[in-house]
Amino acid sequence: MSATLPMQISYPEQLPVTQRRHDIAEAIRDHQVVIVAGETGSGKTTQLPKICLELGRGQEGGVIGHTQPRRIAARTVAERIAAELGTELGQLVGYQVRFTDRSSAQTMVKVMTDGILLAEVQRDRDLRRYDTIIIDEAHERSLNIDFILGYVKQLLPRRPDLKVVITSATIDPRRFSAHFDDAPVIEVSGRMYPVEVRYRELTDDQTQGITDAVRELLTAGPGDILVFLSGEREIRDAADALRRLRPTRVSDAFEVLSLYARLSSAEQHRVFAPHQRRRVVLATNVAETSLTVPGIRYVVDTGLARISRFSARTKVQRLPIEPISKASADQRKGRCGRQADGICIRLYAEEDFDARPEFTDPEIVRTNLASVILQMTALGLGDIGRFPFVEPPDTRSVQAGIQLLEEIGAITSARRARRSKPRGRAETRMADGRTAVSSGKNATPALTTIGRQLAQLPVDPRLGRMIVEGHRNGCLREVIIVAAALSIQDPRERPSEQQDAADAAHRRFADPTSDFAGLLNLWGFVKEQQKELSSSAFRRLCKTDFLNYLRIREWQDLDSQLRQVSKQLGLSLTKTPASAEAVHRSLLAGLLSHIGMKDVDKRDYLGARGSRFAIFPGSALAKKQPPFVMSAELVETSRLWGRVNAAIEPEWAESIGAHLVKRTYSEPHWEYKRGAVMAFEKVTLYGIPIVSERKVDYGRIDRAVARDLFIRHALVQGEWRTHHRFFHANQEVLAEAEELEQRARRRGIVVDDETLFDFYDERVGPDVVSTAHFDSWWKQQRRTTPQLLEFSLDLVVQDAADDLSVQEFPDVWRHGDAAMPLVYEFDPGAESDGVTVEI
């Protein structure tokens, strides 16, 4: 059956999976999808590809694809399979992770990260390259795994020849089985020594609980202790307390080590180095799946972890400390007992454990979905609501993802497309910043040109958006460097013992107005040193300058990758150095909802949608906080923090966010000097005032109101200096009527302003909103109707005053030869009231 296989396949007898290999082979032969459930040590990861090979799969043009959640795992799994098959890595067995492809045309088993498989979907929609796909560690339920499980589900009918094997820890294999129409489940036992669980509910604080537990375990026998905590601070507190602990016996002496992802590589390596003394390792979740600490006999579990959650309401990522699930607690427990019996002390009550949720929420229900939606839309997968997810994300999260994609101009919803108007018109500029987009029923957004480009860029959509804008602003080189830095882990190290020295070393690159500029400075320094130094001297420099060499390499690799993809997208690199403003304007294109306005009183920032955030203390902007900032990352921990920031000019956001800004106008008023109606414009972006009181020509905003005010003030009230004949003639007519009022000692003879307004309103052209508009309109109009705007005395005098005439009230009192002027005034109570003869 394996005629084309060059070697004999054998299975290590001691592995539990070996006993079930015939059942597994049979199941794969008879079913399209098989679930293999088994704990660590069952051998499923390495033996399943061999079973598939023996079934004749991975041959004659097809490849066995095998996905891993992490890069390191992809490499080591491939190495082990290759070794067991007695072949060289990269031939029959290969692997591919980002930046490294060690597979070839001969490769029958290709181990890769799940992200690589997803990326391949873009150009091989039916995954024709594979005849078998093994999805390992599916219980981890990462975003990638859930997307693959959904994608494969809808692919199966189109690829009846494709076999899929899902592997999972023994927790809940039924869920996967149900997702794949009751696919058979084969359970394989693990190879674990028994672990005794002791519940020690906290009576004091956590640090006390940890020291008590450690003391208890020290007396239980030899072996290292692994403590799970929620974060760096808790680790520091516990380490301090444990170092103060004085063991009563010499044999109880131990050293304390920390382990978390941001630890410097030297500090991390200590954990894996051989050692004599007993150890207590204080770790975050990094030790739950990613790193295996060797030689652990005992586990202390605080039962807590920081879990990332995305709030669809506030649109920010949160990192609350939460009680972990049963599955996670059991995974922690399983970290001891790999070499001998173990003990796991849980710092909570058994009833507490029993009441906890079975599983940790899968990432897809906890994360920002913009990237997934973008990829799905690019793949033409249609309605997200109908995609066969194992566990569909919440509608509100999907909406939030769509909203973000709209913010960065990646998609246009059907509604927005219908509403859009030609640019440059007042209506267009008055974009309403509407937030709701599409209902679940017609949630099929359309990709814009930008969106199609973003789908090709292997970075977060916000970062991709910066890159696209960088091309437009002639600073692609710089923006790619920044975007690359933002998508990897910070290459700057801050070892716990030398924080001040590390900060000082890093401060050399800091720019007080921009952390992004600081990254560019660091990049320049690294490039220069690399040019001048030998490879080993450069590594030494990294160490003394508190830089993580591997992450620097990762940064540079990602930079090259992004340059290459950009080139394919037709985005061109610039040779000449770009201005800081061009770079920051480009970055802002991806961070429109991450801007903030300084609140001087509260020493923090007003952010989008009424949120408030503070500058993270590690930022170069923490000391002198500028009036407006943008933040690359907003994460809520003890409070909402902006981690990587730069000062911005708020006006930049007005043009880049033209599709989102709201404009409101106040105090429209006539300005005599300008001969126009002006008003104050306020521009807000997500509720942040980016322009507070800008005087604008209101005629372009609201024609009706501006015309009304023009007529009232310029024409009716005469607040205008002009030579138009009708204007002066009308004023004389009015003056005559007013004189009549004085002489007749009656008010109400002259018509009120409303009548005059109506007169002009009926006659003046509809577009006349200022003196300039009037002049050009009247220039045409008066040729045909020169008298159009002239008042008659009849118009300005009330009907009831018709019987009166100015002649009845003479201007002069004649007495003999003398002619004395008469002055009329109607002002009861005043001395001048009545007729006054001037002698």
Next chain:
DNA sequence: TGGGGATTT
């Protein structure tokens, strides 16, 4: 005024 962990043609 101090943040869990992965991953990408």
